[in-house]
Amino acid sequence: xxxxxxxxxxxxxxxxxxxxxxxxxxxxxxxxxxxxxxxxxxxxxxxxxxxxxxxxxxxxxxxxxxxxxxxxxxxxxxxxxxxxxxxxxxxxxxxxxxxxxxxxxxxxxxxxxxxxxxxxxxxxxxxxxxxxxxxxxxxxxxxxxxxxxxxxxxxxxxxxxxxxxxxxxxxxxxxxxxxxxxxxxxxxxxxxxxxxxxxxxxxxxxxxxxxxxxxxxxxxxxxxxxxxxxxxxxxxx
Numbered sequence: 127x128x129x130x131x132x133x134x135x136x137x138x139x140x141x142x143x144x145x146x147x148x149x150x151x152x153x154x155x156x157x158x159x160x161x162x163x164x165x166x167x168x169x170x171x172x173x174x175x176x177x178x179x180x181x182x183x184x185x186x187x188x189x190x191x192x193x194x195x196x197x198x199x200x201x202x203x204x205x206x207x208x209x210x211x212x213x214x215x216x217x218x219x220x221x222x223x224x225x226x227x228x229x230x231x232x233x234x235x236x237x238x239x240x241x242x243x244x245x246x247x248x249x250x251x252x253x254x255x256x257x258x259x260x261x262x263x264x265x266x267x268x269x270x271x272x273x274x275x276x277x278x279x280x281x282x283x284x285x286x287x288x289x290x291x292x293x294x295x296x297x298x299x300x301x302x303x304x305x306x307x308x309x310x311x312x313x314x315x316x317x318x319x320x321x322x323x324x325x326x327x328x329x330x331x332x333x334x335x336x337x338x339x340x341x342x343x344x345x346x347x348x349x350x351x352x353x354x355x356x357x358x359x360x361x362x363x
Contacts, residue, residue, distance in 0.1 A: 135279025151187020156363030181211025185237030
């Protein structure tokens with residue numbers, strides 16, 4: 127396990143949380159991260175385990191379908207929280223409104239073709255048939271994704287929050303789309319925000335936010351973090 131780092135917030139005793147950054151169809155890297163989580167959990171003393179997947183399972187990478195299969199079967203016995211990313215939101219807009227040409231163009235422009243291909247579909251297939259050709263469990267997964275999860279001093283979201291707005295009054299779209307003014311805010315948000323969405327070359331660890339999107343689909347690493355007590359550790363594949 128990597129050497130633990132002091133964390134900017136704390137968790138209740140007995141709880142260990144794993145947060146997994148944006149996967150974007152990179153199923154092989156997710157397999158490696160799952161192996162690291164299983165290895166860590168085998169010796170971790172905390173009896174309660176939680177895995178939070180930060181969203182953007184689909185698009186751009188080669189195996190969106192495989193990623194969803196994997197997050198539905200976590201590597202350890204744990205409570206799992208699956209957050210909605212902006213890419214799942216774009217995909218659902220098309221599946222639920224196949225006649226909306228602007229939604230279709232937006233999704234396909236942002237990597238949706240790779241997702242279709244992972245399900246044996248293409249942009250030439252009629253959009254109104256796509257939802258019916260997804261595994262029902264995958265469609266239910268997409269429609270049941272959470273927007274946020276709070277654990278101890280951490281708030282887990284896909285993109286971030288709007289500074290100055292109470293945590294329980296955040297706009298649902300901000301949670302999956304925001305970049306600025308969140309990324310450069312130095313405000314105390316009332317919790318340390320753990321997020322993905324904005325790719326960086328390395329994890330970002332600040333007193334008010336922790337960014338775990340390290341651009342796996344762009345040739346970077348897939349990053350996850352373990353949190354316990356007042357400590358954290360990073361895993362990369």
